[in-house]
Amino acid sequence: MTEHVALVTGAAAGLGRGIALALAAAGSTVVVTARRLAAGAEVADEIAARGGTAWATTCDVTSAESVRAAIEATAARFGRLDAVVHNATSRRSGEPVDLEHADPALWREHADVSLTGSFTVARAAYPLLRATEGALLLLTSPAGMRGSANLSFYAGVKGAQRGFVKALAREWGPTGVRVNGLAPLAVTPALAGAFEADPTMEGRIADKVPMRRVGDPETDIGAPAVFLCGPASRYVTGQTLIVNGGRDTFL
Amino acid sequence: MAEQVALVVGATGLGEAIAHRLVADGRDLILCDREEAGTSGRLAETAAATGARVVTARVPLDTPDTFRDALPDLLRQAGHDALDALVYTMPPDDAFTPRPLAALTDDQWRRLAEDPVRHGLTVLQAAREPLAPRRGRFVLVVPAIALEGAADLVPLATAAETLRALAKSAARRWAADGITVNLVTPDVFAYGAEHLRGTDVDRGEAVLPGPTTPADVADAVALLLDPAAARLTGTTLIVDGGALMTP
Numbered sequence: 001m002t003e004h005v006a007l008v009t010g011a012a013a014g015l016g017r018g019i020a021l022a023l024a025a026a027g028s029t030v031v032v033t034a035r036r037l038a039a040g041a042e043v044a045d046e047i048a049a050r051g052g053t054a055w056a057t058t059c060d061v062t063s064a065e066s067v068r069a070a071i072e073a074t075a076a077r078f079g080r081l082d083a084v085v086h087n088a089t090s091r092r093s094g095e096p097v098d099l100e101h102a103d104p105a106l107w108r109e110h111a112d113v114s115l116t117g118s119f120t121v122a123r124a125a126y127p128l129l130r131a132t133e134g135a136l137l138l139l140t141s142p143a144g145m146r147g148s149a150n151l152s153f154y155a156g157v158k159g160a161q162r163g164f165v166k167a168l169a170r171e172w173g174p175t176g177v178r179v180n181g182l183a184p185l186a187v188t189p190a191l192a193g194a195f196e197a198d199p200t201m202e203g204r205i206a207d208k209v210p211m212r213r214v215g216d217p218e219t220d221i222g223a224p225a226v227f228l229c230g231p232a233s234r235y236v237t238g239q240t241l242i243v244n245g246g247r248d249t250f251l
Numbered sequence: 252m253a254e255q256v257a258l259v260v261g262a263t264g265l266g267e268a269i270a271h272r273l274v275a276d277g278r279d280l281i282l283c284d285r286e287e288a289g290t291s292g293r294l295a296e297t298a299a300a301t302g303a304r305v306v307t308a309r310v311p312l313d314t315p316d317t318f319r320d321a322l323p324d325l326l327r328q329a330g331h332d333a334l335d336a337l338v339y340t341m342p343p344d345d346a347f348t349p350r351p352l353a354a355l356t357d358d359q360w361r362r363l364a365e366d367p368v369r370h371g372l373t374v375l376q377a378a379r380e381p382l383a384p385r386r387g388r389f390v391l392v393v394p395a396i397a398l399e400g401a402a403d404l405v406p407l408a409t410a411a412e413t414l415r416a417l418a419k420s421a422a423r424r425w426a427a428d429g430i431t432v433n434l435v436t437p438d439v440f441a442y443g444a445e446h447l448r449g450t451d452v453d454r455g456e457a458v459l460p461g462p463t464t465p466a467d468v469a470d471a472v473a474l475l476l477d478p479a480a481a482r483l484t485g486t487t488l489i490v491d492g493g494a495l496m497t498p
């Protein structure tokens with residue numbers, strides 16, 4: 001891609017890192033954002049070592065101020081923004097929730113990153129995305145469509161992002177800015193740790209996937225994310241692309 | 252006193268129509284609202300005719316425990332010790348006013364997207380305990396833009412789809428107790444949002460003649476509370492005159 005600047009939130013590890021690497025490999029200049037600059041810089045260095053272009057800056061998506069600053073810094077440095085990937089999710093996303101008795105403060109933690117975070121990221125990026133007729137991509141989850149008995153708060157905020165994507169796609173359609181979702185399944189450091197602790201877990205998950213394996217952030221999720229960020233998807237908006245080996249076929 | 256009791260949250264608009272329908276079907280009723288909940292004339296009339304008990308209450312939903320703590324006393328007033336049905340209809344104030352996302356302030360986002368979710372969550376969190384003894388049913392009513400989106404209504408679509416995902420989660424979680432959780436999603440005109448005619452949300456695709464009315468929504472809720480609906484949980488009934496037709 002020529003002249004394509006993409007910003008990824010929560011990009012220091014897991015899917016954020018995989019998507020950042022894939023975007024850079026496809027020719028994007030990648031703004032790697034993370035709460036800790038050093039963690040983002042490691043991914044930026046990794047991209048540079050592979051011959052790509054990347055720059056790291058801090059962004060805590062729970063702070064509207066921090067989001068605005070990261071986007072302003074991107075504008076100042078590169079003069080444009082073509083795609084924003086909101087990938088960050090609460091650190092407590094995988095923690096089972098006692099729905100009936102859970103503290104509202106826990107809901108806040110989920111909502112701050114995914115619900116409010118989607119709003120503040122979209123609002124801050126809008127003027128720049130409008131100038132490039134760019135793309136906003138939210139990482140959502142099949143949990144937001146199916147619901148989840150134990151990860152109910154996670155399912156709630158991932159559902160939130162689906163409503164958000166559809167409504168905003170219709171709102172921004174006339175401007176040429178596209179808004180989509182991507183619902184992945186991939187091994188991240190946390191999941192890899194869980195697989196190590198429980199050697200049967202990976203197989204149990206894979207058994208429910210027609211393709212019989214759990215995806216890889218860079219090679220399996222990266223390319224569809226690049227597609228949704230770039231000109232190849234120029235007529236696609238308001239959609240959720242489920243990238244999980246066929247695990248969910250209901251859409 | 253009737254055999255069954257339903258609690259309806261949201262006393263005006265759709266809530267009033269649903270309350271009226273549930274009383275007409277022979278249930279006792281607890282009607283709650285964030286504001287002072289009054290009974291409409293026709294609700295009082297129907298209740299008098301069926302002999303239903305109707306209890307109304309203003310219950311703030313801002314603090315999580317207020318609703319939960321109010322339930323035992325409301326049930327006692329209604330002459331019951333558990334709930335057969337809980338219907339949540341509360342649309343946020345001012346929810347149907349179109350506003351472009353880029354111009355929303357943090358406060359507006361909180362009020363329009365996040366507060367409604369917190370209020371719904373408050374009710375959902377308290378629902379399992381009173382519903383479990385009677386293997387009761389929860390019905391959540393949110394606008395169908397949860398499924399389709401609509402320009403300039405991003406906070407409402409977001410809040411509605413959040414609640415829908417939370418309700419499905421509860422459906423999975425409470426199935427073992429025999430509690431079912433289902434959704435009814437009416438078009439925005441059932442909410443009386445006539446000012447949205449001709450806007451993005453109105454594609455004029457309903458195939459049945461006439462507009463969707465609050466009574467249509469109440470009928471759909473009644474269907475989900477019918478004994479014949481026992482095997483349905485986590486489903487969404489779209490009440491829009493055939494505009495969307497679930498893909």
Ligand SMILES: NC(=O)c1ccc[n+]([C@@H]2O[C@H](COP(=O)([O-])OP(=O)(O)OC[C@H]3O[C@@H](n4cnc5c(N)ncnc54)[C@H](OP(=O)(O)O)[C@@H]3O)[C@@H](O)[C@H]2O)c1
Nearest residue numbers: 010014015035060061062087088089139141184185186188
């Ligand atoms: N992995 C899967 O199979 C899967 C399945 C469905 C959906 N998803 C979605 O894919 C996305 C990425 O998932 P993942 O598995 O890679 O998650 P993950 O490994 O838990 O990573 C989450 C990332 O978000 C960052 N983060 C947390 N709070 C933040 C904040 N306030 N501001 C900025 N960054 C923050 C974390 O960085 P810190 O180091 O700063 O905490 C971390 O790098 C999520 O949106 C998730 O819902 C993943």
